Amino acid sequence: MDATAPTTSPAAAGGAEEIRLEGVSKVYGDGTVGVQELDLVFAAGELTVLVGPSGCGKTTTMKMINRIIEPTTGRILLGADDVTRVDPVKLRRRIGYVIQNVGLFPHQTIRTNVGTVPRLLDWDKRRTRDRVEELLSLVGLDPALHGDRYPHQLSGGQRQRAGVARALAADPSVLLMDEPFSAVDPIVRERLQSEFLRLQEQVRKTIVFVTHDIEEAVRLGDRIAVMSEGGRVEQFATPAELLGRPVNAFVADFVGADRGLKRLAVTGIDPDDLEQPPVVHVADGLADARAALEGAGARWAVVLDDDGQLHGWLSVERAVGAGTVGSAARRMEAWIPTGASLKAAFATMLQHEAGWVAVLDGDRFLGVLTPESLHAALRRSVEGAVPETAGSTLA
Numbered sequence: 001m002d003a004t005a006p007t008t009s010p011a012a013a014g015g016a017e018e019i020r021l022e023g024v025s026k027v028y029g030d031g032t033v034g035v036q037e038l039d040l041v042f043a044a045g046e047l048t049v050l051v052g053p054s055g056c057g058k059t060t061t062m063k064m065i066n067r068i069i070e071p072t073t074g075r076i077l078l079g080a081d082d083v084t085r086v087d088p089v090k091l092r093r094r095i096g097y098v099i100q101n102v103g104l105f106p107h108q109t110i111r112t113n114v115g116t117v118p119r120l121l122d123w124d125k126r127r128t129r130d131r132v133e134e135l136l137s138l139v140g141l142d143p144a145l146h147g148d149r150y151p152h153q154l155s156g157g158q159r160q161r162a163g164v165a166r167a168l169a170a171d172p173s174v175l176l177m178d179e180p181f182s183a184v185d186p187i188v189r190e191r192l193q194s195e196f197l198r199l200q201e202q203v204r205k206t207i208v209f210v211t212h213d214i215e216e217a218v219r220l221g222d223r224i225a226v227m228s229e230g231g232r233v234e235q236f237a238t239p240a241e242l243l244g245r246p247v248n249a250f251v252a253d254f255v256g257a258d259r260g261l262k263r264l265a266v267t268g269i270d271p272d273d274l275e276q277p278p279v280v281h282v283a284d285g286l287a288d289a290r291a292a293l294e295g296a297g298a299r300w301a302v303v304l305d306d307d308g309q310l311h312g313w314l315s316v317e318r319a320v321g322a323g324t325v326g327s328a329a330r331r332m333e334a335w336i337p338t339g340a341s342l343k344a345a346f347a348t349m350l351q352h353e354a355g356w357v358a359v360l361d362g363d364r365f366l367g368v369l370t371p372e373s374l375h376a377a378l379r380r381s382v383e384g385a386v387p388e389t390a391g392s393t394l395a
Contacts (some may be wrong), residue, residue, distance in 0.1 A: 006239055016045040016206040017079040017173040020066060024074035026060055026231070034060040035231030044224075047200060047207040049221035051214060052254070058210045058233030062176050065208060066095045068213065078174065092116055096175040096205070104151040110136070110162050115133040117170040135165040138202070140195055159190040164196070168203065177209045181216070193219055214255050217319070218243065218262050226251050226367050239266040259265030264343035264378065271338075273377035274359055274367025277302050282311055282326030290319035302358065303329040304364060309363040310335060342378060345369045 017043040026034035035057040042048045063069040065076055067088045076083045083091055098273070104113045111132050118128040136143045139161040143284040151159055160180060167175055180188045181196075197220065200207065211217055217224050218239045225236045228250055235247045243263040246252035255261065278301040280289040293301055293316045303325055305311045310331040319328065334354035336344050343361045348357045356368045371375070 016204055018042065018044040019174065019206060019208065020075075020077040020126060021061075022075045022077070024061075024064060024071050024076060026057070026064065026069060033068075034229055035071075038231070038233060040225060040233065040236065042206055042208055044206050046222040046333045047205045047209055047220055049209045049217040049224045051211055051217040051224055052227035053229065054212065056227040058212075058227055059178055059351060060231065061227075062178060062208050062210050065174070066092050066176060071168060092168060092181070093121060094172050094174070096172040097168075098160075098163050098167045098177045098180045099173065100179045104159060104166070106151050109148050109150055110141070110154065111143070113151070113162060114166045114169055116166060118333070121170055131164075131169060134167055136162075137198065138168075139165045141165070149151060155188075156184040157192055160184065160192055161195070164199070167392060168205075173206060175205045177207060178210075179211055182211070182213070189216075194369045196220070200349075218266055224319050226254055239263075260378070261343075265341050266328055267342045267378060269336075269338060269340060269342065269345065269359060269369070270377065271366060272335075273369065273373055273380075275356075275370060275373050277356075279365075280314060280323065280325050282329065284325045286319050286321050286323050286325060286328060289314060289325050290316060291301065293319060302368070307363070308365065310358055310360060310365045321367055332358055334358065337361075338366060342369075342374055345374055348372075 003339075004122060008031050016140060021038045023042045024038045025036045028034060034103045038061065050061055052058055060069055063080070064071045065083065067083060071084065078086075078091075078095075083291045104110070105116075114135055115128045118131055120307070123131070133143045136147060141147075141158060141161055146154065146158065146162075151162070154162065157238070160183075161381050163180065167177075173378050186191065193216065209217075209220060221239055223236065223238055224242050226234045228234050228243065235242060235251045236285070237369075242251070243255055243259040243266065246255055246259070252259070278292055278296045278298050280292060280301045280303055282305050289301065293299070293314075300313055300315045303311045311331055312332045314325055314329045316328075319325075321328075333347050333357070334352040335358040338359055348354070349369075356370045358368050359366045
């Protein structure tokens with residue numbers, strides 16, 4: 001199978017390295033096939049998720065990258081290096097590794113745990129200390145409060161943060177993560193996911209992330225490889241492409257019948273999707289505003305202040321009398337920033353029981369999304385998706 005991602009990434013300048021699997025398979029002594037003939041490229045600086053049912057070869061694939069499991073056939077390239085020809089101990093010191101149950105040393109403090117790999121690399125004490133302090137702060141742990149505690153004195157979420165800090169300690173180019181957030185409750189898990197996305201924006205590592213949860217895969221992944229029993233990759237694509245056009249029944253079943261709703265979360269707002277309702281200003285007279293509404297055949301208008309910022313909205317029923325628009329306008333609660341997703345727009349409409357939601361670029365009003373325009377935006381997104389399948393390459 002040939003399922004390749006682009007080999008360059010805007011984030012590659014941050015020191016991340018591309019990972020390339022060429023004809024990689026794993027066959028055990030009893031003939032069991034763990035993974036078969038994988039051709040995959042994990043782009044530098046991107047987070048790629050391996051997702052699928054239990055026993056499909058997700059963890060096996062990941063463990064072959066740092067040679068915890070040796071491949072039977074094929075090559076695995078980390079940058080220009082064939083990992084099968086590199087000393088495995090040295091290899092693992094340049095790859096961060098985070099597992100489900102963290103794996104912190106229980107008899108060591110969090111500060112000592114995080115500094116494990118720098119000490120193995122013979123960093124001096126000051127450099128190690130500074131790096132540990134930096135990373136604890138980066139993952140949201142107060143060095144003064146948490147640094148000298150032991151793992152059992154931290155919550156599950158805090159231990160996971162410490163595990164990520166330890167994996168990043170020697171500034172590896174690659175981070176492998178095996179279901180790192182699955183052992184915590186849903187609320188903590190969502191917080192950890194959000195924090196991890198924030199962290200990845202800062203560190204821009206090449207990350208291979210294993211999960212069985214399609215919701216987590218869609219939320220975190222730049223690209224997703226859906227694997228099936230026997231270690232096959234059924235589809236390798238961006239979250240939007242995967243949800244918009246599953247390539248076969250297996251992928252469609254795995255991503256779920258509600259994939260349209262999931263797709264809302266990974267589809268951004270395009271300015272071309274916005275409608276432009278009538279606009280009036282706070283200082284306008286109500287009679288003029290009513291004339292503008294009636295002339296446009298509209299039931300309501302967006303109200304902007306003197307600086308062009310969103311002030312509220314005005315219905316045609318309230319555009320009566322001799323006052324100004326500002327005196328009759330209603331406060332606009334249903335608004336979202338331009339960087340939000342269609343899911344956020346839909347949720348805001350529901351929360352405020354609104355027929356439309358304003359879209360702002362900072363304080364500047366751009367337009368509105370209605371249920372109709374939101375649906376049209378989602379349809380155009382689906383129609384524009386080109387799935388990546390065996391033998392194809394994304395443009």
